[in-house]
Amino acid sequence: MSILAPAWTALFYLVAAVCFILALKGLSSPRTARRGNAIGAAGAAVAVVTVFLSARLENIPLILAAIAVGTALAVPVARRVQMTQMPQLVALFNGVGGGAAALVAVLELGHSGDSWVRLAVVFTMLVGAVSFAGSAVTVGKLQELISTRPLLFPGMPAVMVLVLAGALTAGGFVVLTGSAGWAGALLVLGLAAGLLLVLPVGGADVPIVISLLNAFTGLAVAASGIVLGNVLLLVAGTLVGASGTILTKVMASAMGRGVAGIMFGAFRGGSTAGSTTLSDRPVRSSSAEDVAVQLGYAQRVVIVPGYGLAVAQGQHTVAELATALTARGVDVVFAIHPVAGRMPGHMNVLLAEANVPYESLRELEEVNPEFANTDIALVVGANDVVNPAAKSSPGSPIYGMPILEVVQAQQVVFLKRSMRPGFAGIENELLHDPKTTLLFGDAKDSLSKVLGAVKIL
Amino acid sequence: MDAVTLLTVVVLAVFVGFEVVSKVTSKLHTPLMSGANAIHGIILVGAVIVAGQADDPWLLAVALLAVVLATVNLVGGFVVTDRMLEMFGPRKTARPGGSAGAGTGRTEEEGQ
Incomplete structure (x- = not known):
């Protein structure tokens, strides 16, 4: 169909382009992000309607069917x-x-x-x-x-x-x-x-x-x-x-x-592979009850969530644990590494899903100076983002990456599934540090046990 | 359209693109990436044009495949971005700082 004159077509495309600019602008701030995304979608809708009204097109039923197929494929996946x-x-x-x-x-x-x-x-x-x-x-x-x-x-x-x-x-x-x-x-x-x-x-x-x-x-x-x-x-x-x-x-x-x-x-070449052999040096493992005591009688706890927390779907349990500790008078904050999870900003999405308020989230530069007067750093399913190798071993694939300096805290507790290294595939020296204790198990199970034990302290 | 006009458009768009995201907080990196990703799904317009001009069944089949792929990118991108941003809603920012995670699980039910 060629219902629209070229000038109108150009005008509607301009509207769509402005919508996209507003969408990107809106996505830059938490307050306006959702509206920004909706504006972008509206712009896309304007553009697609415009092309049908302006270009001389054959096969329109088939094209509409293809769009329906694409929508039917994408929406359920995106929603679920x-x-x-x-x-x-x-x-x-x-x-x-x-x-x-x-x-x-x-x-x-x-x-x-x-x-x-x-x-x-x-x-x-x-x-x-x-x-x-x-x-x-x-x-x-x-x-x-x-x-x-x-x-x-x-x-x-x-x-x-x-x-x-x-x-x-x-x-x-x-x-x-x-x-x-x-x-x-x-x-x-x-x-x-x-x-x-x-x-x-x-x-x-x-x-x-x-x-x-x-x-x-x-x-x-x-x-x-x-x-x-x-x-x-x-x-x-x-x-x-x-x-x-x-x-x-x-x-x-x-x-x-x-x-x-x-x-x-x-x-x-050379640098990124290697250094991945698991050492059999001893680590100190602990029980959920001991971890609960450590946490419950601390003054200040920093929780470092990582991808393991997300995989175990433990974000709701960790939020509950933070509430329980706060109720006991413990000062609890979450330290969010910019690339915690699998994508920059991913952990913020996951914790937002679990209703953790923004105010208790700390970014890397904010929280690093505070580790020195932190009693316990509780690392839940994170590894690479706290690995001191990023500062100390120039050969390491993560060398130069800013890390959360949990090593500065009085004590470090890792909730980990196994001794398996993180996504970067390198071992973490911190696990063998004398002030580190480990609680092995699925992050959600471990958190539930610790939470249960904190509640009866 | 002549080359100079196109170049003008490109150069201006580059600057706008640089400008709009330069101050984004790292909290929103994932939704921003996802939203930008949805925007390039507008290639759907191009796919519709080539499908509408295809005069050979094979070319039409390829063009319709492009329409399907572009629709997945466009529609899926906006839907998934919205789902992420739904969780950054104002309800949570309004809550006082001490009560970390109070009402855990509630948003999940409301959000579905």
């Missing part, structure tokens, strides 16, 4: 997913977006006579394919379907160089000739590049990669805007590309890493 699995889902949604952009570009190749436009086609295909394959690997790593340790094989850097050179060659032929065969080769090489780029990334750095691939998909969408001559795609994609890049940098610096170091660190 556990908060702990949020990073996987974001990565998944990002990957399919990248895939869609690559497919759109492939299909437009036949319509693009101009070699500048074909350059945009090549860019969209390559970046979209990298984002799709890379996101698939991050989902695999986060679901632990594949190893969270950096995966490397001998000669990998050389293979990567060959793949990139091949992709550039194929891309060059596509620009010059518009050949579908070369376009197919480009797509395959793009997928290979995505795999090779993300496989060597260690588990601890996966969140940064998700954010980076998010920015990549944004750029692919922006380039598809040039391919289709659609300003909305260009603006929306560029917005996401730019904001995603900034967000990636902010997160990387919260982890004390450079983005380039994360992406290519494993290629430079």
